[in-house]
Amino acid sequence: MNDVSSYVPGPPPAWVENFAKFGLIAKGVVYCLVGVVAFMAAFELGGKSTESAGKSGIFKTIQDMPGGNVLLGLVAIGLLCYTLWRFTQAIKDTAHKGSDAKGMGQRLRFMFSGLVYGALAFLAARMVIGNSGGGSGDSRETLAAKLLEQPFGQWLVGILALGTIASGLYQIYYGYSGKYKKHVQSGGLKHEVEEQMIRAGKIGYVARGVVWLVIGYLFGRAALSARAKEAGGSSDAFQFLESGSYGSYILAAVALGLIFYGVFMFMRAKYKPIY
Template identity: 75%
Template structure:
């Protein structure tokens, strides 16, 4: 006789669920602050500049707040939790993506996300311990310089650029198609509340995709010109957007989208079902 219970997903261990929710909350805080400072920089409010709005540079803003080191420590802990949860998703296939080409690609995406946020967590921890100034641009330029020194170095940087642009385009597609809504659907929310959550997620993913595409373009320029100084992260992407025609409005719109993305992370932390296997 078949055991029906074997088809029923078992609840996640409490520690996995706590890691995921704490991590999503920390990620939401980072994106809300990045978006808020980028918006202020776009319209020259409060003396803010795009230099302060990068994801890594935002840690300095947190550190300058009252009890800033404690707050930054909490954000660092949250990002560590997010990193571990992403690795659990990738290794244990908790989302049931499988081992075919599409499933493997998705699990590699979880792993890559874990590496990215793990590096941010490491930077935040170093800042709490007083061992770093918080600048992330130099690290990308250093990486680009090392790649350019290798055989076919320009091609290697070009591959990084292409991968980043493709990831950005996927973010826009993921947002526009509303495929992400499965992360919060079925939470028992009222229809209008769920609709606002989905709208916030759409704007957030599209804005995030735009930033990634610009970062990819900067890497492409570094490859074409064989110059590591052309590469950059979100700070340089914001500067690029600000320097375009109607740049303040474009950067302001992207910044509001990033705030929406941060809000959506809070919503995911509260309502997304967390799986452990």
């Protein structure tokens, strides 16, 4: 009689792995560029501002490069691949999370991630065909405005703020506690590569969590004041970080962390098993 507990899931189909790797590379490119531009904005280098470090600003930076439309199109396709991979993980359970409460929670997280990067893929594609469609901060402002128009709108925006803050706290916890290490250490990597991935992942997840915390705080201000203009995206979060005491250094530290996160995405694409 077969022992179900000894079942070891096989690798996913090749197309899932290819989509995931291409998507992780595109995500890494975006985060590395966000980090570089945010670092430049922190010290006012090259005329860069925090607005330039938002997702639409980064896409514009790519578009202004030689062959920029082609490059941005590749990024859009990569982000779409990442989206489809996340949806596949959520619906087909290729990561084998199961159908219990904890597993469904993780699969919902995959779905949410797919929606976020699907929206970014859509924005990049619109810019390729000549319609920028507004900045990342504007999209969140629009979302806050739509929610505030609904019954109990301030409560809805408040719930979104709390959810974003919770996500930021989880990112920081995930990085600081080293919970992601089990996935890195299960890949049979060389010790040096494994150590580099662990170090880049820790710094990257914490920096990403800080940005999410600030975005959640901005949504919280929008909820309390019932003013959608208080909400914002990553560029607004960078501006908020820069505005405080030692703001330039704080922003620079977070920017370097985001570069590490981008590098971690590249290393995941190259070394980490895909599921």
